[in-house]
Amino acid sequence: MDFAPGPIPDTEPPHDCPRCPRLVTFREQLRAEQPDWWNAPVPAFGDPDGWLCIVGLAPGKNGANRTGRPFTGDYAGDLLFATLAKFGFTRGTYQSRPDDGLTLEGVIICNSVKCLPPENKPTPEEIRACRPFLEGQVDALPKARVFIALGQIAHQSAVKVLGGKLPKCRFAHLAEHRVPDGRMLIDSYHCSRYNTNTGRLTAEMFEAVFARAIALRGA
Helix, strand or coil: CCCCCCCCHHHCCCCCCCCCHHHHHHHHHHHHHCCCCCCCCCCCEECCCCCEEEEECCCCCCCHHHHCCCCCCCHHHHHHHHHHHHCCCEECCCCCCCCCCCEECCEEEEECCCCCCHHHCCCHHHHHHHHHHHHHHHHCCCCCCEEEEECHHHHHHHHHHHCCCCCCCCCCCCCEEECCCCCEEEEECCCCHHHHHCCCCCHHHHHHHHHHHHHHHCC
């Protein structure tokens, strides 16, 4: 499998990042079980000059942890990239693999946690340990003025990185938060299979988030 390079490589953790012992142990276990997978911190993906930044949670086991590209290879990616295509953010066709030729225009995807956590549940310590990488990536995106947080953990990390205050910025689907320097954060339920299967998030609800982001860009 060909693994795609990240667009802002100087902001990424090392391939064998040692910060989180539990995640390192899990990574080493998967490298032994699946040596052809990426099994490392997953780099950002998209347009470093984009005006929109999507902040996700963490790599999925059979998605980004396998393919080395955010949201690539699992159901969450199917919904996310279909939505991005509908709003004109994609060039090429998403085919669930990192060598499908897909590129993004106007948007970049970053994760709150770079490595795969067991059961998709990072600990608070792991989230804090990885936050400097998200902070560095946001600092490297001076044109990003609108942010979309996918889920509550991404929301909390994004608020802290953007300089907001969590007691004032409460997570809710389609909630909007203006941080002190004027950048905007919009919340969305995560586009996971669980959320869509249970009806917590529909395609229409997800599209409404991106429609609002576009409206805020022009505000």
